Amino acid sequence: MRLIASASYSSSSSSSSSSRPPSSWSSASNANGNAPRQRKPTPQRGAERGYGSPSKREQFVVNPYEARNRGFSSRGDDQGDVERVSKILARRGDCSRREAERLIADGLVIVDGVRISEQGFKCSASSSEIVIDERGARWLSSKLTVAVNKPPGYVSNLPAAGEVAAWTCIEPRNAWMRAMEKVPIDDLKRVTQDAKSLNVVGRLDKDSRGLLILTQDGALARSVIGGNDVEKRYIVTVDSDVRESHMRSFNGSVQLDGAELLPMQVRRLGNGSRTLEFRLREGKNRQIRRVCEKFGLRVVDLERVQIGDVEIGDLPEGAWRVLTPRETQSLRELEFE
Numbered sequence: 001m002r003l004i005a006s007a008s009y010s011s012s013s014s015s016s017s018s019s020r021p022p023s024s025w026s027s028a029s030n031a032n033g034n035a036p037r038q039r040k041p042t043p044q045r046g047a048e049r050g051y052g053s054p055s056k057r058e059q060f061v062v063n064p065y066e067a068r069n070r071g072f073s074s075r076g077d078d079q080g081d082v083e084r085v086s087k088i089l090a091r092r093g094d095c096s097r098r099e100a101e102r103l104i105a106d107g108l109v110i111v112d113g114v115r116i117s118e119q120g121f122k123c124s125a126s127s128s129e130i131v132i133d134e135r136g137a138r139w140l141s142s143k144l145t146v147a148v149n150k151p152p153g154y155v156s157n158l159p160a161a162g163e164v165a166a167w168t169c170i171e172p173r174n175a176w177m178r179a180m181e182k183v184p185i186d187d188l189k190r191v192t193q194d195a196k197s198l199n200v201v202g203r204l205d206k207d208s209r210g211l212l213i214l215t216q217d218g219a220l221a222r223s224v225i226g227g228n229d230v231e232k233r234y235i236v237t238v239d240s241d242v243r244e245s246h247m248r249s250f251n252g253s254v255q256l257d258g259a260e261l262l263p264m265q266v267r268r269l270g271n272g273s274r275t276l277e278f279r280l281r282e283g284k285n286r287q288i289r290r291v292c293e294k295f296g297l298r299v300v301d302l303e304r305v306q307i308g309d310v311e312i313g314d315l316p317e318g319a320w321r322v323l324t325p326r327e328t329q330s331l332r333e334l335e336f337e
Contacts, residue, residue: 038170081125085111088125089175093332094132096218108136143333144191145215145323146170146198149315156212158204166204166212170195170320179313179321187322201225201331202232202307205286210234210304211312213323213331220332224307230331233306234278235269236288237296242268242276249295256290264291307331 086100095103103109107117111129123130132140136229150156150166159165172192181187191198198214201224217219224230250266265279278288305312309330315321322329 002184012266058190058331082122083125084104085109085121085123085130086114086119088123088130089132090219090222092221093223096222099140099218100304103136103139106136108133108139121287140217140219142215144187145201145217145220145308145328146191146214146320147312147315147323148212148214148320149312149317150204150209150211150212151317154208155206157200165196165207166200167195167214169318170198170214174319176319176321183322191322200232202283204304205289208304209301209303209317211307211310212304213307213310217328217332220328223332230281230308231306232280232283232304232308234280234288235297235303235305236278236292237301238276238278238292239300240297241274242297244297246297250291254291254294256284257285261287261291 015139033238073215086097086104089100089103089109090097092098100109101119104116104119104121107115109116110130111121115133123125148166148169150169153164154166154169155163155168170192172188172204172305175188175192198216199218199221201215201221202214204210213224247266247268250264254261254264260279261284262282267277269275269277280287284290288302310323310327
């Protein structure tokens, strides 16, 4: 009914314009002897401006099956929880968003029994059933994660001219085979042949040493980097004896760059010792070194020995090993506990 009314309004307005008295400028033109200017009929102008054309609401009224093909879900619209499938998979911890987009493009994701391949496909986050098929699950489980005992002087990533990246430690001669007896030889070959593509999870500054994790697993990287639930443990040596006043300062409220840090757990390894153990749940740039300088101590050695449940153990400096499935799973679950 509204479309018909709009059309009649448009036609009536055009007919009334012909009987409208001439405007002042047209009268002046007639006085000079010139022919009066006539307004050209524009029957389509109203439709172009929205008059007599379907409203946006009418344009998008489609049946539920067409809606699903366009990436919408009529069931989820009522619930207000319609999201991209890639975003839902990433939040669930199944994979990263980039990995999800690749799985969808390869047709390896099934939503409510329908295999999808459209990147922007949306569904209900609470009620839709989203499954990664067997081939996609195998591809995700094939991704490897490596622990490296980074020597001082190596940079975690993005080396400048003359610097050496930590991934260069990942070569056959540095493999710590004692810890990888059950790792398939093909996995070891894959790691060493494509070590440069591994992503660093939690950087260490150039002067520090110890545990560095590199991975092909996007969900694991997001889990470790994305939140403050991952505890990291460091052994730190300073240039002078640590007093009780230092300990109270370390374990109290500490600010850097005008912002208060998350609480740190710091203890001395021996009375009057110059060696400290730091447990952190965040990693500001050179945080431990700057905090020590703030309280009059200079760090002379800093070693990271643990990230989550992964410990450096007896891994020699400069050596690497593949993480066990249990260690990998513990890191992937950190953000989703």
